[in-house]
Amino acid sequence: MKTTFKYDHYFDYEELSNNLIRLSEEYPDLMELQVNCTTEEGRKQYLAILTNKKTGDMLEKPGFYLDGNIHAGEVTASMCAMHTVDYLLSNYSNNEEVREILDEMTIYCIPRVSPDGAEVYLKSPYGIRSVNRTTCEEKGGIREEDLDDDGVIRMMRIQTPYGAWKKDPKDEELMVLRNPGDRNGDFYDIYPEGLLEAYDGSENLKVKKEEWGLDFNRNFPYGWCPEPRQDGAGVYPLSNPETKAIADFVLSHPNIGAAALGHTSGGLLLYPPGTKASQKSFEEDIKVLKAIARMGEEELGYKPLNVYDSFLGSKENYDSGALDDWLFETKGIPAYTMEFWDIATKAGMPVKWGPEKEDVYESLKRFAAILKWVKENAPQYYTGWKKVTHPDFGEVEIGGFNYKFTQQNPPEAFLQQECEADTCFNLRFINALPRLAIDTVKSEMISDGIYRIEAVIGNLGYLSTALTKTGLFNKYVKPVKVVLEAENTLSGKKETEIEELQGYSSTLTGVFYYGNITTEKSASARKKLVWIVKGNKGDTLTIRASQEKAGRVEHTITL
Numbered sequence: 001m002k003t004t005f006k007y008d009h010y011f012d013y014e015e016l017s018n019n020l021i022r023l024s025e026e027y028p029d030l031m032e033l034q035v036n037c038t039t040e041e042g043r044k045q046y047l048a049i050l051t052n053k054k055t056g057d058m059l060e061k062p063g064f065y066l067d068g069n070i071h072a073g074e075v076t077a078s079m080c081a082m083h084t085v086d087y088l089l090s091n092y093s094n095n096e097e098v099r100e101i102l103d104e105m106t107i108y109c110i111p112r113v114s115p116d117g118a119e120v121y122l123k124s125p126y127g128i129r130s131v132n133r134t135t136c137e138e139k140g141g142i143r144e145e146d147l148d149d150d151g152v153i154r155m156m157r158i159q160t161p162y163g164a165w166k167k168d169p170k171d172e173e174l175m176v177l178r179n180p181g182d183r184n185g186d187f188y189d190i191y192p193e194g195l196l197e198a199y200d201g202s203e204n205l206k207v208k209k210e211e212w213g214l215d216f217n218r219n220f221p222y223g224w225c226p227e228p229r230q231d232g233a234g235v236y237p238l239s240n241p242e243t244k245a246i247a248d249f250v251l252s253h254p255n256i257g258a259a260a261l262g263h264t265s266g267g268l269l270l271y272p273p274g275t276k277a278s279q280k281s282f283e284e285d286i287k288v289l290k291a292i293a294r295m296g297e298e299e300l301g302y303k304p305l306n307v308y309d310s311f312l313g314s315k316e317n318y319d320s321g322a323l324d325d326w327l328f329e330t331k332g333i334p335a336y337t338m339e340f341w342d343i344a345t346k347a348g349m350p351v352k353w354g355p356e357k358e359d360v361y362e363s364l365k366r367f368a369a370i371l372k373w374v375k376e377n378a379p380q381y382y383t384g385w386k387k388v389t390h391p392d393f394g395e396v397e398i399g400g401f402n403y404k405f406t407q408q409n410p411p412e413a414f415l416q417q418e419c420e421a422d423t424c425f426n427l428r429f430i431n432a433l434p435r436l437a438i439d440t441v442k443s444e445m446i447s448d449g450i451y452r453i454e455a456v457i458g459n460l461g462y463l464s465t466a467l468t469k470t471g472l473f474n475k476y477v478k479p480v481k482v483v484l485e486a487e488n489t490l491s492g493k494k495e496t497e498i499e500e501l502q503g504y505s506s507t508l509t510g511v512f513y514y515g516n517i518t519t520e521k522s523a524s525a526r527k528k529l530v531w532i533v534k535g536n537k538g539d540t541l542t543i544r545a546s547q548e549k550a551g552r553v554e555h556t557i558t559l
Contacts, residue, residue: 001083001087001420001423002087002090002091003083003086003087003090004019004022004023004026004086004089004090005019005082005086006416007079007082007083007415007416007419008412008413008415008416009412009415010075010079010122010409010412010415011078011079011082012119012122012123013043013112013115013118013119016046016078016082016111016112016115017044017046019082019086020033020046020048020082020085020111021033023048023085023086023089024048026089027089027092029052029053029054030050030051030052030053030088030089030092030102031048031049031050031085031089032048032049032053032058033046033047033048033049034046034047034048034049035047036110036245036246036249037241037242037244037245038241039114039115039116039131039241039242040116040133040241041116043115043116043119044115045110045112045113045115045242045245046110046111046112047108047109047110047249048085048107048108048109048110048111049106049107049108049109050085050088050089050102050106050107050108050109051102051105051106051107052092052102052103055103055104056552058106058255059106059253059254059255059548060255060546060551060552061104061105061106061255061551061552062104062105062106062255062257062433062434062435062461062549062550062551063105063106063107063108063253063255063256063257063433063549064105064106064107064108064256064257064258064259064260064426064429064430064433065108065109065250065256065258065259065260065327065333066081066084066085066107066108066109066110066259066260066262066426067081067109067110067111067113067246067259067260067261067262068080068081068082068110068111068112068113068261068262068263069081069111069112069113069114069115069117069118069262070113070114070130070216070217070242070261070262070263070323071114071117071129071130071215071216071217071263071264072114072116072117072118072120072121072128072129072130072131072132073117073118073121073127073128073129073264073404073408073409074262074263074264074265074340074408074409075118075121075122075264075409076262076264076265076340076341076409076410076415076418077262077263077264077338077340078111078112078118078262079415079418079419080262080338080340080418080419080422080423081109081110081111081112081262082111082419083419083420083422083423084107084109084422084423084426084427085107085109085111087423088101088102088107097427098427101427101430101431104435104551105430105433106255107430108249108253108256110246113216113242113246114130114131114216114242116131116132117129117130117131117132117212120132121404125144125145125146125151125152125153126144126153126212127144127153127403127404128212129210129212129213129214129215129232130212130214130215130216130217130232130240131212131214131216131240131242132212133212133214134211134212135211135212135213135214135232135234138208138209138211139197139198139208140197140198140206140208141196141197141198141205141206141207141208141209142156142191142192142194142195142196142197142205142206142207142208143194143195143196143197143208144192144193144194144208145193145194145195146193147193147194147195147388147390147398148193148386148388148398150383152383152402152404153192153193153194154192154193154383154398154399154400154401154402155190155191155192155193155398155399155400156190156191156192156193156194156390156396156397156398157175157188157189157190157385157396157397157399158188158189158190158191158390158393158396159186159187159188159395159396160187160188160189161187162187162189163178163187163188163189164177164178164187164189165177165178165187165188165189165190166178166182166185166186166187166188167186167188168368171368172385173371173384173385173399174367174368174371175188175190176364177360177361177364189205191205191207192207193398194208195391195392196392196393213231213232214232214234214240215231215232215233215234216240216242216243217263217319217321217322217323218230218231218232218233218234218319218320218321218322219232219233219234219237219238219239219240219243219321220237220238220243220247220321220322220323220325220326221237221238221247221321221326221330222275222321222322222325222326222329222330223274223275223320223321223322223325223329224236224237224320224321225320225321229317229320230319230320230321233320233321237321243323246323247326250327250331254478254548254549255548255549255551256331256333256549257333257334257433257434257463257467257549257550258333258334258335258429258430258432258433258463258467259324259327259333259334259335259336260335260336260338260425260426260429261323261324261335261336261337261338262338262340262422263337263338263339263340264339264340264341264408264409265339265340265341265342265343265407265408265409266339266341266342266344266351266353267300267301267302267303267339267340267341267342267344267345267350268302268303268304268305268311268337268339268342268353269293269296269297269300269302269303269304269305269336269337269338269339270304270305270306270307270311270324270336270337270338270339271289271290271292271293271304271305271306271307271324271334271335271336271337272289272306272307272324272325272328272329272335273306273307273308273325273328273329274307274308274311274312274318274319274322274324274325275308275318275320275325275329276308277308277309278306278308278309281470282468282469282470282473284468284469284505284506285468285469285470286306287505288334288462288463288468288505289306289334290304291462291505292334292336292429292432292462293336295425295428295429296336296338296425296429299421299422299424299425299428300338300421300422300425301421302338302339302342303353305353307319307322307324307325307337310353310354311353311354322337323335324336324337328468328470329470330474330476331471331474331476332466332467332468332469332470332471332472332473332474332476332477333467333468333471334463334467334468336429338422340409340410340418340422341408341409341410341414341418343370343373343374343406343407343410344366344369344370346373346377347366347369347370347372347373348369348373349365349366349369349370351366370401370406370407371400371401374401374406377411377413377414378401378405378406378411378413380411381401381402381405381406381411382400382401382402382406383398383399383400383401384399385397385398385399386398386399431462432461432462432463433461433462433463433549433550434459434461434462434463434464434465434467434501434503434547434549434550434551435459435460435461435550435551436457436458436459436460436465436480436501436545436546436547436550436551436552436553437457437458437459437460437553438455438456438457438458438543438545438553438554438555439455439456439458440454440455440456441453441454441455441456441543441555441557442454442455443557443558443559445537445559446532449534449535449536450490450532450533450534451532451533451534451535451559452530452531452532453484453486453492453530453531453532453533453541453543453557454528454529454530455482455528455529455543455555456526456527456528456529457480457482457498457501457526457527457528457529457545458501458525458526458527459501459502459503459525459526459550460525461503461504461550462503462504462505463503463505463549464500464501464502464503464505464506465477465480465500465501465502465503465547465549465550466499466500466549467549472500477500477547477548477549478547478548479497479498479499479500479547480497480498480499480500480501480527480545480546480547480550481495481496481497481545481546481547482495482496482497482498482529482543482544482545483495483496483543483544483545484531484533484541484542484543485541485542485543485544486531486533486535486541487535488533488534488535489531489532489533489534490532490533490534491530491531491532492529492530492531492532496529498527500524501524501525501526501527501547501550502523502524502525503523503525504523504525505523506523506524506525507519507521507522507523508520508521508522533559535559536559537559538558538559539558539559540556540557540558540559541556541557541559542554542555542556542557543555543556543557
């Protein structure tokens with residue numbers, strides 16, 4: 001796929017910023033670069049707005065929201081978002097599909113929601129959830145630290161007769177659980193590479209609770225729960241400037257009709273609801289969400305899953321305050337969480353997602369398979385066990401792979417294929433938005449100076465102008481407004497409101513009657529309007545139709 005930049009490495013903040021600025025300068029008629037907010041450390045949460053400015057205002061076109069890196073370590077997502085922006089701009093001049101998208105639609109993209117957190121992730125050995133702001137000052141335990149100064153925090157094994165692990169007799173690079181009957185041998189405890197805080201000489205060790213525990217994707221208003229019920233929730237909904245800026249932006253841009261939210265990892269395409277069973281949502285909405293997710297499966301090879309039914313480990317302590325739920329449940333916007341990169345499947349041991357707990361021995365088999373894959377495909381990210389002197393434990397061993405660019409994100413050689421597959425899905429997703437049309441316009445003189453005007457207003461998109469039944473139920477979306485600009489209207493309203501024009505998602509289809517493919521009932525996607533006007537032959541009248549999710553169109557007729 002043709003792009004301006006290469007997607008064979010991860011952009012730091014400076015490169016990301018420079019690339020966005022360059023694209024906005026090279027394509028001023030197609031892209032506007034804004035600062036959605038400034039972080040506490042002074043970095044910019046950039047917002048790229050893509051549309052052909054010559055074909056209309058951005059708010060008068062159907063809108064598509066795209067983001068990445070709401071979790072600081074999930075940098076693949078920012079690269080995928082950047083790739084979609086880059087591809088659309090780089091191919092506008094010679095690709096008809098791209099040209100139609102940017103002429104008729106508006107794409108809003110925040111490629112890096114958390115620039116502060118991502119910079120720490122990319123330029124230090126530390127892992128981080130969303131941002132480097134201390135939320136927990138709990139003392140005691142092993143704090144992650146790079147003991148050998150190789151820039152990576154790996155596994156640390158400590159030999160102890162109380163240990164629950166032992167070396168795999170078939171491969172000493174691997175560890176296996178100690179059997180219940182093991183009495184003799186070398187046994188180990190395994191912790192993250194790090195230092196011990198508040199050590200009192202006790203052998204009862206634990207991993208220190210993460211200090212940078214804020215989770216931006218638990219900070220949105222729908223279903224929000226405080227700590228400790230929901231780790232990382234923040235002190236109140238939208239308490240982070242980065243999340244508040246997103247919510248404010250969505251509310252001020254009512255044309256947004258679909259959203260793709262970038263995360264890693266697992267190779268999943270997750271769709272709402274996430275706080276209740278899908279059976280408690282409108283059946284029509286789940287049908288639509290599944291159909292769009294199927295396109296993602298075709299392009300990305302990712303398994304579509306409902307968040308609540310099939311992804312969560314607990315039905316009671318479900319993840320709350322997520323952006324996709326806020327968008328869908330309160331705004332009716334179909335929103336997908338893209339979990340990029342699936343090393344487990346590449347290693348031949350895919351994860352079994354769902355509430356049923358996986359056996360630890362199955363997890364160990366997968367770990368061994370992943371380790372083997374890393375050693376064969378990304379050996380630069382693997383280090384065998386080596387001895388180092390620890391200030392508290394004496395001699396310990398450190399080893400394993402760099403999880404950042406093996407498990408959480410793909411090794412650079414595998415990055416571009418993730419980006420390209422996601423861009424292909426995004427293009428198809430964008431084309432599912434509702435699109436207004438005015439067709440079969442007729443003008444007929446019924447008597448001297450009296451004319452009958454007939455027009456059919458339609459929605460050519462897959463999605464309804466209301467997007468979803470949830471949107472209608474919440475009374476979030478506005479009706480389609482049709483205006484006839486005529487001086488003397490004798491019959492018919494100059495301004496007509498149509499509550500909803502369904503998309504072809506509402507067409508009842510199937511295989512009926514001994515195997516025939518049948519459209520049993522078409523969607524209510526069209527509405528015929530009739531006016532009687534007074535005028536003279538040759539006069540021109542204009543019909544305008546508009547709706548915030550489906551855009552604005554007009555048609556001029558001559559009497």
